Amino acid sequence: MKTFFNLQESNKKLNDQIVLAAGESYEVWELLKIPAVRSGNLIIHEMNVHGLAFNAHHSDLWHCNIELRKRGIEIVLRKSDDRFVWCIPFYQMSVFQSTHLTIHANGYFIRLKNGYSLRQAYVQRMLEMKNEYLQYPPTSTHFS
Numbered sequence: 001m002k003t004f005f006n007l008q009e010s011n012k013k014l015n016d017q018i019v020l021a022a023g024e025s026y027e028v029w030e031l032l033k034i035p036a037v038r039s040g041n042l043i044i045h046e047m048n049v050h051g052l053a054f055n056a057h058h059s060d061l062w063h064c065n066i067e068l069r070k071r072g073i074e075i076v077l078r079k080s081d082d083r084f085v086w087c088i089p090f091y092q093m094s095v096f097q098s099t100h101l102t103i104h105a106n107g108y109f110i111r112l113k114n115g116y117s118l119r120q121a122y123v124q125r126m127l128e129m130k131n132e133y134l135q136y137p138p139t140s141t142h143f144s
Contacts, residue, residue: 003106004050005085021087023071035125039066043113044077045100049086050108052077064110066122068129071138075103075110086110090130091137097123 003021005014026037044062046055054062060079067074072089092105101123102111 003087018074018085018087021089022069022074025069037068039122041065045111045113047110048108049110068126071133090133093130095127
């Protein structure tokens with residue numbers, strides 16, 4: 001399953017692949033029941049994601065946003081005009097929090113800068129959604 005996409009070419013097929021990897025985004029009425037599903041603007045300290053490698057010693061900053069989806073998370077990576085999406089299904093995601101918040105999946109990782117604006121409640125909600133998904137996985141992966 002493809003989990004990394006360049007957003008320069010936006011089309012329905014790309015959206016279908018994102019839905020296949022991380023699930024659908026939440027509907028407006030569902031957003032009223034749950035806390036925020038999108039993080040604020042985050043600064044990346046270090047990453048190695050599908051050929052994109054970066055660490056804080058480079059002069060250009062990379063930013064990202066995290067969106068909670070029904071079966072995973074979607075991380076939008078940005079630098080200047082370049083935009084990429086890394087979709088991580090919950091069953092592949094590992095989260096480590098020490099001085100940095102680090103998200104791993106399939107041998108790739110992203111580490112967020114110290115002082116990130118990501119609230120602890122958001123991280124907790126992400127882990128709860130992962131645990132809930134793993135405990136009660138959907139019975140079908142068919143999309144209509």
